[in-house]
Amino acid sequence: MTNVEYLNKGLDQLNVADNSLAPARKNAITSFSKMGIPGAKHEEWRYTRIGNLFNKDYQFPAKKEGFSKTDLDGIRLPGHEEANELVFVNGIYASEFSVIRSKELVVQSLEEAAGNENKEIVALHFGHSSSLLKDGINALNTAFVHGGIFLNIKKGTVLSQPVYIYTITDARRESVLSQPRSLIYIGENAQAELVETYVTIGKADSFTNQVMEVAIEKDAKVGYYKIQNDRQQANLVSTTHFRQLGKSYLHTVTISLNGGIVRNNLNVVLEADHCEAHLYGLYFMGGDSHIDNHTIVDNVMPNCFSNELYKGVMTGKAAGVFNGKIFVRKDAQKTNAYQSNKNILLSADASVNTKPQLEIFADDVKCSHGCTVGQLDEDALFYLQSRGVPAPIAQSLLVRAFATDILEHITPKAIHDYVEQLISLKLEYDLP
Amino acid sequence: MLKIQNLKASVEGKAILKGIDLEIKAGEVHAIMGPNGSGKSTLASVLAGRKEYEVTEGSVEYLGKDLLELAPEERAGEGLFLAFQYPVEIPGLTTTNFIKTAVNEIRKYRGEAPLDAVAFLKMMKEKMAMMNIGQSLLSRPLNEGFSGGEKKRNEVFQMAMLQPKMAILDETDSGLDIDAIRIVANGVNKLRNKDNAVLVVTHYQRLLDYIVPDFVHVLYNGRIVKSGTKELALELEEKGYDFIKNEVNVGEGV
Ligand SMILES: Nc1ncnc2c1ncn2[C@@H]1O[C@H](COP(=O)(O)OP(=O)(O)OP(=O)(O)O)[C@@H](O)[C@H]1O
Ligand SMILES: [Mg+2]
Numbered sequence: 001m002t003n004v005e006y007l008n009k010g011l012d013q014l015n016v017a018d019n020s021l022a023p024a025r026k027n028a029i030t031s032f033s034k035m036g037i038p039g040a041k042h043e044e045w046r047y048t049r050i051g052n053l054f055n056k057d058y059q060f061p062a063k064k065e066g067f068s069k070t071d072l073d074g075i076r077l078p079g080h081e082e083a084n085e086l087v088f089v090n091g092i093y094a095s096e097f098s099v100i101r102s103k104e105l106v107v108q109s110l111e112e113a114a115g116n117e118n119k120e121i122v123a124l125h126f127g128h129s130s131s132l133l134k135d136g137i138n139a140l141n142t143a144f145v146h147g148g149i150f151l152n153i154k155k156g157t158v159l160s161q162p163v164y165i166y167t168i169t170d171a172r173r174e175s176v177l178s179q180p181r182s183l184i185y186i187g188e189n190a191q192a193e194l195v196e197t198y199v200t201i202g203k204a205d206s207f208t209n210q211v212m213e214v215a216i217e218k219d220a221k222v223g224y225y226k227i228q229n230d231r232q233q234a235n236l237v238s239t240t241h242f243r244q245l246g247k248s249y250l251h252t253v254t255i256s257l258n259g260g261i262v263r264n265n266l267n268v269v270l271e272a273d274h275c276e277a278h279l280y281g282l283y284f285m286g287g288d289s290h291i292d293n294h295t296i297v298d299n300v301m302p303n304c305f306s307n308e309l310y311k312g313v314m315t316g317k318a319a320g321v322f323n324g325k326i327f328v329r330k331d332a333q334k335t336n337a338y339q340s341n342k343n344i345l346l347s348a349d350a351s352v353n354t355k356p357q358l359e360i361f362a363d364d365v366k367c368s369h370g371c372t373v374g375q376l377d378e379d380a381l382f383y384l385q386s387r388g389v390p391a392p393i394a395q396s397l398l399v400r401a402f403a404t405d406i407l408e409h410i411t412p413k414a415i416h417d418y419v420e421q422l423i424s425l426k427l428e429y430d431l432p
Numbered sequence: 433m434l435k436i437q438n439l440k441a442s443v444e445g446k447a448i449l450k451g452i453d454l455e456i457k458a459g460e461v462h463a464i465m466g467p468n469g470s471g472k473s474t475l476a477s478v479l480a481g482r483k484e485y486e487v488t489e490g491s492v493e494y495l496g497k498d499l500l501e502l503a504p505e506e507r508a509g510e511g512l513f514l515a516f517q518y519p520v521e522i523p524g525l526t527t528t529n530f531i532k533t534a535v536n537e538i539r540k541y542r543g544e545a546p547l548d549a550v551a552f553l554k555m556m557k558e559k560m561a562m563m564n565i566g567q568s569l570l571s572r573p574l575n576e577g578f579s580g581g582e583k584k585r586n587e588v589f590q591m592a593m594l595q596p597k598m599a600i601l602d603e604t605d606s607g608l609d610i611d612a613i614r615i616v617a618n619g620v621n622k623l624r625n626k627d628n629a630v631l632v633v634t635h636y637q638r639l640l641d642y643i644v645p646d647f648v649h650v651l652y653n654g655r656i657v658k659s660g661t662k663e664l665a666l667e668l669e670e671k672g673y674d675f676i677k678n679e680v681n682v683g684e685g686v
Pocket of ligand 2: 602
């Protein structure tokens with residue numbers, strides 16, 4: 001039995017509880033049965049093949065047992081002493097390892113929230129990502145949702161401590177397919193900084209299919225940082241879907257430094273006047289890594305501003321994909337939307353496939369996009385060398401300089417410094 | 433100190449330097465003048481070690497070493513410095529960060545310990561005052577958005593920081609206001625002593641009023657076609673290059 005058949009059989013046996021998750025789950029079950037795992041014919045998956053990842057014998061549904069506090073201590077992020085820490089192990093939220101320092105922060109299981117006073121919120125936002133992501137992989141997560149959380153940052157709450165979210169895969173005993181799920185609600189006037197990281201321990205294969213949906217209300221301010229520095233056997237589809245429901249501010253920084261096949265879907269839906277969104281990304285990959293950043297900025301309402309800058313540095317045999325969609329719906333007049341993707345290839349075997357995609361249905365808008373793929377600037381290299389800086393160090397300086405205007409947007413200092421340090425290490429070991 | 437013999441170089445198969453002979457001794461200042469496109473910057477780039485210029489013939493001896501065998505950073509380590517005609521802009525890298533790396537890499541090359549923060553800052557302050565450069569400029573990304581004059585002053589500031597034995601200034605006076613020329617010249621003169629040498633490429637006699645050369649050479653069509661003392665610069669200023677071009681062309685029987 002192939003894994004897809006296995007998943008389909010699992011679907012048949014699914015028992016969908018009668019709560020506010022149900023409608024989305026039922027849709028997802030139908031969608032997955034129809035669409036299955038996206039193959040190369042799916043327009044959005046042309047350059048990122050995940051079919052083979054399902055031809056493995058995974059532990060599914062995954063279990064979190066076997067992971068310990070000591071294991072966690074080895075992978076906590078700098079600054080954790082002053083952060084809220086939410087821990088997922090093999091896709092299941094582990095409250096026993098999580099640390100909630102901000103009293104205002106409400107964490108409930110998704111199933112619980114779908115039945116209590118939050119059920120309306122859950123009904124409104126759970127599964128909304130499927131409106132933009134029409135593929136079986138998104139449906140798969142929703143269909144089998146299990147062990148997910150609902151995070152409520154209530155109206156007026158300004159979190160003074162960031163929220164670290166660990167997506168941990170324990171592949172020490174067997175291969176693991178895990179599907180973490182979370183729904184985050186950020187109320188009016190609330191402020192929060194979210195930091196996500198992905199860590200796989202053990203040598204077996206892993207495939208993580210994560211979906212996070214975030215609803216942001218009026219006058220809220222959100223910083224979101226995704227740090228990916230996993231092992232080369234760790235495969236990941238990471239979907240982060242933001243809805244800006246009122247005039248609000250969002251900025252995101254996606255950093256990818258290592259992994260197997262990594263696909264990031266980042267959606268920002270601007271559903272109110274005068275929303276502001278910034279999307280930054282840096283991917284610096286080597287070896288056989290495959291990094292795919294698919295972003296969607298969906299302008300639904302007028303007068304919104306969005307700015308997107310993704311930069312790539314590729315070494316070894318790494319392959320990169322950037323696909324940046326900007327939708328401007330017909331009511332979204334006076335949209336300002338900018339997008340830029342710049343890539344440096346440091347080796348002959350590295351590659352990048354970049355594609356901006358603007359679909360504009362309003363007439364009074366300002367949109368721009370641009371992409372470049374090139375090598376390190378020879379003139380700059382010579383300039384540095386001629387001042388006594390040896391070639392490898394000059395290269396490092398230039399890569400670092402290239403990354404600067406992404407890294408400077410990582411606001412939590414401990415995380416900023418941590419990423420800089422990871423990049424330094426990479427520069428030391430990964431440059432040709 | 434620097435001995436160039438029959439140096440020929442080409443770029444993309446096109447011959448640009450067609451046999452340069454030039455000897456510069458310690459303590460001397462040489463000026464190179466010549467019409468646009470004659471090969472002055474090419475000569476400077478070849479001396480600094482730019483890869484895209486292929487040396488097809490000739491030799492360059494520098495402080496007893498075969499200069500052409502050395503990588504650009506090794507040449508810098510040996511005390512060679514080139515102030516670029518067109519300094520490169522590097523967004524994301526501050527001048528301070530860059531110059532600190534350069535100073536310490538050169539020290540490493542020479543087997544010296546890196547400068548500690550205090551010593552480095554002291555040196556920075558001293559050279560900044562000398563070059564009349566403010567901290568704000570140096571905290572900005574290297575040359576990015578600098579005015580033409582600021583870029584040139586930054587070049588000479590870096591030269592002052594690196595204290596080269598052999599400095600090559602490629603049109604460092606172009607684009608400078610009158611005060612800045614004096615500041616730059618002053619910076620160069622402070623560097624001068626019996627153990628080092630300077631090669632200035634310029635189009636204007638004016639700079640040579642401040643940095644008085646021992647010799648003036650005219651580069652034309654990839655060759656040094658005339659050499660003289662500082663009076664030659666005055667003569668060129670007055671007559672232009674035509675009389676030299678005529679001499680050369682007659683000499684070559686064109
Ligand atoms: N990288 C290159 N590729 C092609 N041609 C080049 C290159 N570099 C220099 N050249 C050519 O070589 C010739 C000499 O150029 P060079 O820059 O050395 O002149 P120059 O004497 O410094 O002129 P200027 O006074 O205008 O600075 C010019 O014809 C120039 O176009
Ligand atoms: Mg020139």
